[in-house]
Amino acid sequence: MARFILKRLTLGVVVLFVVSVAVFGIFFAGGDPAPRFCGKTCTPDRLAQVRHRLYLDHSLIAQYWHYLHSLIVDGNLGYSFATQASVNSIISSGLPATASLALGAAVVWLLASIPIGIAAATKPRSIRDRLATVFALVGLSMPTFLVGLLLLYVLFYQLTVHAGLHWFPPAGFVPITRDPVQWFVHLILPWFTLAFVTAASYARLTRGTMLEVLGEDYIRTARAKGLSERRVVYRHGLRSALTPIVTLLGIDIGTLLGGTIVTEKLFGLQGIGQSALNAQSQGDLPVVLGTVLVGAFFIVIANIVVDILYAVLDARVRLS
């Protein structure tokens, strides 16, 4: 078991290493980045200064080594072209919003999708099954930003402006430390937006897995033994169905921590995604690349956790 964990961790390190090489490559691909950093008021002297500061007067290998060194040892992701602020500070200031958004959305979609999936699977072909399937299909076919726009239009605009019901606030993020209630209120719509599409796919997955599981022989045995239907479905059926869901959840959260850009933009939340977006429009490469590294980091961590969890749950995986 320990051997497996070690193997898995090494793999994760290798992956991150390759990602860092790719990021490094993007930074340098297609030309000299120094002029950009130098800015609008660039003199040859200043340019030379910038080059020196950026370590560009060394060989490519030395540069990479320096980059890797500052990354691993100092945890330094570089400095913004535009504001000269450290990328670390930019990202960490965006982390609360992104984390609140991602984790909250995960809670929402789990609470929604699993019951829907179970309800559909326990009465196949019924009205509720058909409704659930339609919901799943529509949800899968919509991009997140469209969901957000529709929600904003209906729940914010129509309600607030036309009906005068100020239930939902306009854009903005309120840190939980400042005002928990407002934090919550401001996040409701973003949570639902982000959760909608994923809820649809999880509902589908739950339904499919539950259908398979409920068709297994041991479920038939449980029923034949006289156990209540509720017990059969929840105690026995759900347990096996949960494994693929849990593993998928881990991966999705990992991906989500790097991908809440759209929702942040729509609702004006100052998270990592928003910072990346702003940086991109200014051509501020270090910030964007920094977010890529952080995003990849979360994804790799999530994958490792999921794999280990899976190995704990299923001994066959460990020994293969």
Place this chain on the structure above:
Amino acid sequence: MSVVIAEVAGTPEPPGGSPEVAGAKIAGRSPRALAWARLRRDKVALVSLGFVVFVVLVAIFAHPLSQLIGQSPYKPDRGPNGLSPSGIPVGPSTHHWLGTDDQGRDILSRLMFGAQVSMIVGLAATAIEIAVGVVVGLIAGFYGGKVDSFLSRFMDVVLSFPFLLTALAMSARFGNHLSITIGVIAFFSWSQPGRLVRGQVLALREREFVEAARSLGSSDLRIMFVDILPNLIAPVMVYGTLLIPVNIVAESTLSFLGLGVTIPKASWGQMLSDASGSGLYQVAWWFLVFPGLALLLTTLAFNLLGDGLRDALDPRFDRIGKG
């Protein structure tokens, strides 16, 4: 002992003919014919197929069609039919059937050209993903061992890149071109069909007909493409059809963020971005609804078609409802 076999031998099979029952000949049907028949019975899938064909046709004939209705996707209509005196878009009218956008441009023709972008990106990206995924999956699955390890790790690495953030980075570095958009989208998703194909090939290579091919002296390359590949067509076709909507959504998301197609070219995602960014969707519902519907219905159609294909190609008789 010889007597035993002969007496039980009974009526020999008719040399090479299908069993003939009371004079009527039972014609066997190829797997393709059977699948097609099943698909034809699936009404939902047929409707979806029809819609898909419709969208593709609109995409191909966007230019002549928009000329037909006398509109242009790029020319803003600054007159009273295009924008109200206060600069707000005009709703659906006899002049502009679906209304105008924030610049007074005709939405219907912009939708048609948006279909073009969605189809081009959707189909091109899918084609690349399938091509690369199949080749990598074939090689990884067939050879196994170190080759498989390496390629699988490679696919893992590809999956570790956060999609949107990396797209942002590429755009920040290289700017926005259609080919870059297609490339980025394809890069992120090719490993999915790759994994699928690899799994299928791992199972297929143990089948006896592969061993038979080897005993005939067939080369590895030949076995992969002549023997194994035909068995992959069905799952790949289904997966491909389901990948197209994913790619269309990806493109629209990139456009929404300002990364995809550049102004003034029309793309559904970009139209929605204009609607949201200007805040005009609040007063001009058509600006939000029509591009949104176009996206939703197109993706829905592909998804339903993919499901239908899957049911047609691999029927499981006790499948309860569409999953």
Place this chain on the structure above:
Amino acid sequence: MSPRATAVEGVTSPRGAHSTSDDAFVRVEHAVKRFAIHGNQLFRRSKEAVHAVDDVSFTIRRGETLGLVGESGCGKSTLARLVTGLQPVTSGTVVFDGQEITRLSRAQLRAVRRDVQMIFQDPYGSLNPRRRVGSIIGDPYAIHDESRGDERKRKVQELMEVVGLNPEHYNRFPAEFSGGQRQRIGIARALALKPKLLVCDEPVSALDVSIQAQIINLLADLQHDFGLTYLFIAHDLSVVRQVSTRVAVMYLGKIVELADADELYERPRHPYTAALLSAAPIPDPDPARRRQRIVLRGDVPSPVSPPSGCRFHTRCPKARQDCVTVVPDLDAVTGSSAAHVAACLHPVVDGEDLGAAAAVIDQSDQAEIPALEAIEKITAGIARSVDDQGSRA
């Protein structure tokens, strides 16, 4: 054309039809095939291995049919693959038509493949379900770059006729054919390049008994018409007797007996062969009642750790002390012809009743499965304690 099967005469025997020369067409010498067992993935170099084929030597004469019988797992399929070169030998040599094929490169082996072909057991699995029959049969031509287009089609259709298929079904898929017809397709494919040796790996085992006769007749006709040599593998003894010139019997990776077909069946010398034959069903009740039934103890031992000395000693009704330590060679047996060999230190003597024989050595501990043993110990212990309590009560 050889006469087809009739109700009285049964299957036409191809025996001895063309075996005029005695030179060995195929010569296998000390062939060994070892499969390593990967117990735990972390310890890649495993000490355990299965010797699927363990030091096997025999020859196949030109034009004859050599039958190969044995229980499942005895190694006959593996041996077949060694002869065709589908699996590389661990050690030993295989010489085909004067050429040693065991050390050939892949490219060189390809040329040999034209002469050695295989017919597989599963008519459903051995044909690619997604390819048309014409394409499947024409595969050898495509692979070896012979005949194209119309000429290839013509040749394929000729082959289809030869094996008894309707050439108009050229464009159909395997799913549209019955099991027997699919086996014919497999045979047609094997014949395309006019091979000299055909290795048939249980070609009729998966077919209905009524169909089996037809396929066997077909194989007999083909052998006569095309001068083929067969290595015929099966586990059904009656089938093997019909088609074979000589028969070899395998047990746990070794050949234990080899003789002309009739002689093997009428006067087997190895106790294992005798036991096998005694278990083969005979529909006629009188001779069935009269014959001796030899019941072997226990199960076939694990091929991972085969018994010492003569591998059969754990189940042999005639086992003696030397059987445990000495590995017998395939030698001629007194009382049988010179060509009849058996690997036995105490072969069956004429008139001996093996059913009444008793082994001299203790075979009890060898045949038990360790798990079974453990369970028996536990239940014996429980039984004992219950007895104790019972006596105290």
